[in-house]
Amino acid sequence: MAKKKFVVGCFDDEAVLFPAVKKVRTAGYKIKDVYTPFPVHGLDHALGMRETSLHTAGFIYGITGTSTALGSISWILAKDWPLNFGGKPHFALPAWIPITFELTVLFAAVGMVLTFCYLCQMAPFVKKHHFHARATDDLFVMVIECTDKTNAEDLKGFLASSGAVETDIQVAEDGWWLGRYDRDEVPFQKNQTVAA
Amino acid sequence: MASIKEQFEIPGKMKTWSMALIGIGAVALAIGLFTKGFSSDEHEQVHFWGTLMYNTIFWTLVCNASMFFICVTTLAMGGWQQSFRRIPEAISTMVPIFGTITFAVLIYVVASDKHHIYHWLDKEAVAKDPILSGKKGFLNPTFFVIWTTLAIGLWSLLGYRMRQISREADEAPMDQQSGASFIWRNTVRAALFTVWFALTVGSTIPWLWMMSIDAHWYSTMYSWYTFASSFVSGMSLIALWVIYLKNKGYLELTTQDHLHDIGKFMFAFSIFWTYLWFSQYMLIWYANIPEETVYFKHRVQGPYKGIFFLNLIINFICPLLILMKRSAKRNYTLVTFMAVLILFGHWIDFYQMVMGSLSKDHVTLGWLDFGILSFFVGMMILFVGRSLASKPLIVKHHPFLKESIIHQV
Numbered sequence: 281m282a283k284k285k286f287v288v289g290c291f292d293d294e295a296v297l298f299p300a301v302k303k304v305r306t307a308g309y310k311i312k313d314v315y316t317p318f319p320v321h322g323l324d325h326a327l328g329m330r331e332t333s334l335h336t337a338g339f340i341y342g343i344t345g346t347s348t349a350l351g352s353i354s355w356i357l358a359k360d361w362p363l364n365f366g367g368k369p370h371f372a373l374p375a376w377i378p379i380t381f382e383l384t385v386l387f388a389a390v391g392m393v394l395t396f397c398y399l400c401q402m403a404p405f406v407k408k409h410h411f412h413a414r415a416t417d418d419l420f421v422m423v424i425e426c427t428d429k430t431n432a433e434d435l436k437g438f439l440a441s442s443g444a445v446e447t448d449i450q451v452a453e454d455g456w457w458l459g460r461y462d463r464d465e466v467p468f469q470k471n472q473t474v475a476a
Numbered sequence: 477m478a479s480i481k482e483q484f485e486i487p488g489k490m491k492t493w494s495m496a497l498i499g500i501g502a503v504a505l506a507i508g509l510f511t512k513g514f515s516s517d518e519h520e521q522v523h524f525w526g527t528l529m530y531n532t533i534f535w536t537l538v539c540n541a542s543m544f545f546i547c548v549t550t551l552a553m554g555g556w557q558q559s560f561r562r563i564p565e566a567i568s569t570m571v572p573i574f575g576t577i578t579f580a581v582l583i584y585v586v587a588s589d590k591h592h593i594y595h596w597l598d599k600e601a602v603a604k605d606p607i608l609s610g611k612k613g614f615l616n617p618t619f620f621v622i623w624t625t626l627a628i629g630l631w632s633l634l635g636y637r638m639r640q641i642s643r644e645a646d647e648a649p650m651d652q653q654s655g656a657s658f659i660w661r662n663t664v665r666a667a668l669f670t671v672w673f674a675l676t677v678g679s680t681i682p683w684l685w686m687m688s689i690d691a692h693w694y695s696t697m698y699s700w701y702t703f704a705s706s707f708v709s710g711m712s713l714i715a716l717w718v719i720y721l722k723n724k725g726y727l728e729l730t731t732q733d734h735l736h737d738i739g740k741f742m743f744a745f746s747i748f749w750t751y752l753w754f755s756q757y758m759l760i761w762y763a764n765i766p767e768e769t770v771y772f773k774h775r776v777q778g779p780y781k782g783i784f785f786l787n788l789i790i791n792f793i794c795p796l797l798i799l800m801k802r803s804a805k806r807n808y809t810l811v812t813f814m815a816v817l818i819l820f821g822h823w824i825d826f827y828q829m830v831m832g833s834l835s836k837d838h839v840t841l842g843w844l845d846f847g848i849l850s851f852f853v854g855m856m857i858l859f860v861g862r863s864l865a866s867k868p869l870i871v872k873h874h875p876f877l878k879e880s881i882i883h884q885v
Contacts, residue, residue, distance in 0.1 A: 321884045331802070339800070366764075374758045 284454045285426040286312065288411050289439035289447045290419045294320060296443035297420045301326045303442050304424065309435065312423040312454075315415035334399070338392045345387025349380040401456055409452035419445075425454075481726050482868040486861045494858035501851020508844045522592045522834050525585055527844050529593070530830035532578040533685055534709075534823055535852045536571060536628070537677060537702070541710025543568035543635040544673050545741075547666035550638075553659075555879025556737060559729040562869050563717045565642060567710075568635050569863040570856055575628035582624055582685065586617050593834060595691040607692050615688050623684060627676040634669040641665055645871040655875040677703050689833045693771045695760070701752040702829075708745035708791075709822040711738060712815035717860065719808050719815075726869055729877075732806040733885045739805030742818060746795035749822075753788065774836045775828060783828050783839065790821030823849065 291297040297314070301323070304311060311327060314320075353376045357363065362370045397403060415421040422439070426432055426449075436447040512524035542564035549557045557564075591598035595608070596615040602608040608615070641662055650658055682702035687694065695701075715738045721727045760768045775784045794817055804810045831840055871877060 321882075335802075368764075374754075374761045377754060377758065 282454060283451050285432065286411070286450050286452060287424045287426060287430070287432050287435045287439065287447065288450055289422045289424070289436075289442070289444035290412055290414070291422065291443060292419055292445050293443070294420070297422070298322075298326055300422070300439070300442040300444065304422070304439070307438065309430070310425045310427070312425045315411060315421040315423070317414075317416055317418060317420075320420070332399075334392060334396060337395045338388045341391030341395075342384045342388035344391075345384040346380055348387070349383035350376065353379060403456075405458055407453075407457050409450075409454075409457070411450060411452070412446075480728050480870060482870055482872070484721070484726060484861075484864045484869055486865050487724070490857060490861050494854045494861070497850045497854025498858065499854075501847055501849075501854055504844060504847020505851060508847070512844070518592050519835070521590070523831075523840050524844070525581070525590060525593060526831050526834040527840070527848055528581050529585065529685075530826045531823075531845075531848045531852055532574060532581050533830075534706070534826040535856065536574040536578045537706035538709045538713055538819075538822075539567050539570035539574055539856070540631050540635075540673075540677065541707045542714060543571065543631070543638060543669060544677070544707065545710060545714065546638060547669045547673070550662050550666035551670060553876075555876035556734060556883040557880065558871055558874050558877045559880040559883075560714075560718050560727055560734060561642070561871060561874075562864065562867060563721070564710075564714050565639050566860050566863040566867075567713060567717065567856075568639065570859055571628075571635055572632040573855065573859060574852070575632055579624060579628050583621060586620055594688055596688060605692075611691070614684075615691065620684060623680065627681050630672050631669075631676070634665065634672055638662075638665050638669055642871060642874075643867070645874040645877075646868055647873065649873045650875055659875060677706070686829055689830060690771055692767060695756050695768075695771070697752055697756040701749070701756060704745055704749035704752050705822045705825050708742060708749055709819050711741040711745060712818040713856075714738060715742065715811055715815045716819075717864075719812050721864075721869070722808070729870065729881050731883075733883050734880070735808070735811060736802070736805045736885045737883075739799055739811050739814075742811075742814065743795055743799040743805070746791055746799070746818065750788070750792040750796075753792075771833070775832050779837065779839050780828055780832045783824060783841070784832075787821060787825050787828060790817055791825065794818075794821075 289300070291300060297320075301311065301314065305328065314323060314327065316323065354371065357372070358370045365372070365375075368375065402408075411423050412419055412421045422444070424430075424435060424439075426435075432449050436449065439447045508524050508527070512520040515521055515524075546557070546561060546564050546568070585593055586597065589597050591601070594615075596602055596611065597617065602612060613619070641658075644658060677699070679699050682699040683694075686702065687698045715735065718727065718730060718735065718738065722730065757772065760772060774780060795814060798804055798810065799814055804814075827841065827845065
């Protein structure tokens with residue numbers, strides 16, 4: 281997988297982060313993501329991310345589950361092997377609704393989990409680069425992807441002037457990465473403490 | 477908050493419209509009363525009083541659901557509903573008014589011994605019937621009157637106390653201590669209402685008022701089903717008022733995000749209603765015992781077939797498919813449409829619950845139903861409008877108001 285160069289800016293305050301996101305975006309930089317220790321309301325909006333289509337996928341999985349259940353039960357019980365259950369009609373729809381419901385939920389749930397993992401590029405043995413350990417604790421970590429035209433040093437200065445308490449340049453695997461932290465990169469190698 | 481329009485002023489048009497609706501309703505009511513209500517024909521009598529019964533019960537329970545909404549959100553320490561909480565409060569002021577009408581109708585039915593409506597009023601039949609004598613402790617006029625009085629009286633009283641305490645938030649800013657005490661007193665009053673609500677709407681009242689029409693039949697799910705019906709209609713009514721006031725330029729602090737959450741309630745409780753509808757139906761269908769299937773016989777296979785399944789389409793398929801999308805719940809036009817549809821659907825549901833048992837051989841839906849409906853809609857618009865105008869629209873100093881202002885979905 282391809283390695284890419286990123287400029288990382290860490291912020292310790294939401295009130296600073298939001299204007300900084302806006303400034304970075306108006307300056308034309310491409311923000312890969314902002315890693316936060318907790319969900320920050322409105323950040324997806326500020327980053328200009330589009331609405332996820334996960335729920336559309338969920339709806340399609342659900343419909344698939346519904347038709348699988350209804351299709352298979354009706355074929356089995358009404359066509360292929362009709363049995364008499366307590367004098368009920370072969371096409372006993374009310375009795376099938378619970379199964380149909382359960383299969384709908386099952387398909388939707390499992391399908392959405394797998395789709396979510398795929399969209400986030402998560403799978404067993406797939407590794408993710410951690411841009412900053414404190415993104416899980418108390419720092420908002422903004423990661424900007426560098427292109428050929430990006431002057432990383434300038435960008436670092438720009439981030440610092442926008443209120444970042446810490447900035448650095450990292451080269452990291454982007455996307456599906458089947459490597460190992462301990463061999464391919466030493467995690468938390470640098471002394472990642474914030475001066476302030 | 478200088479730019480907030482705190483005071484609702486009743487537009488002239490609203491007065492005219494509500495008066496017109498009440499007028500139409502009153503005419504229908506009067507014609508119905510003289511041609512049917514006092515008619516010597518039992519069927520006509522049953523038709524009139526039954527129609528009146530399901531309308532009064534429906535509107536009382538729907539308005540009462542508003543107070544239930546306030547109480548449960550208060551108990552859950554909810555903050556998001558504060559920016560529009562004066563609307564459910566105003567709707568719940570209808571409980572004493574509609575409650576009195578319901579009370580009058582039900583007491584008249586019981587006192588004048590209308591055993592064609594409530595079969596258990598017929599003393600001779602009860603004495604001969606082992607099933608009905610077994611239910612005598614619950615289904616008897618004395619208990620009916622006492623429990624009905626208590627139910628309507630306490631809904632009104634506990635709801636009134638809940639609205640009363642909400643007025644304190646208009647007066648002065650609260651410091652931490654007075655705020656905490658305010659929230660605590662709110663919690664206690666909300667808990668009292670909720671407990672009483674559970675003992676009445678959540679269990680006994682629908683059994684007593686509506687299920688006992690089929691005196692032999694019973695379903696323990698019936699009350700939950702009725703509650704789900706009235707609650708989803710109540711949420712739709714709240715949504716309609718919120719949208720109306722937004723369109724008139726009020727409720728600046730209420731945004732699409734609040735509407736989204738109201739829409740979620742409408743969506744979720746439509747599905748909850750269907751869950752109960754189906755649970756009740758499937759168990760009876762599966763067991764196929766005559767004394768249980770008697771309730772569904774003329775609904776599923778008789779003249780009520782159309783209404784019965786239309787009911788399921790309006791109240792389940794439509795909300796499920798239309799309200800599922802996020803953008804739909806944030807769209808004023810679509811939520812208005814769905815709210816009207818859901819209210820109509822559950823009104824039809826109440827219709828078939830009551831009239832489906834009273835008039836088994838033919839569907840009575842006609843001018844009388846819509847006339848009386850217009851009477852209640854007119855009353856609701858008139859009085860809710862008045863009570864909205866009697867108080868500020870914003871609970872200005874409520875400790876949780878900030879949470880509602882920054883609410884985001």
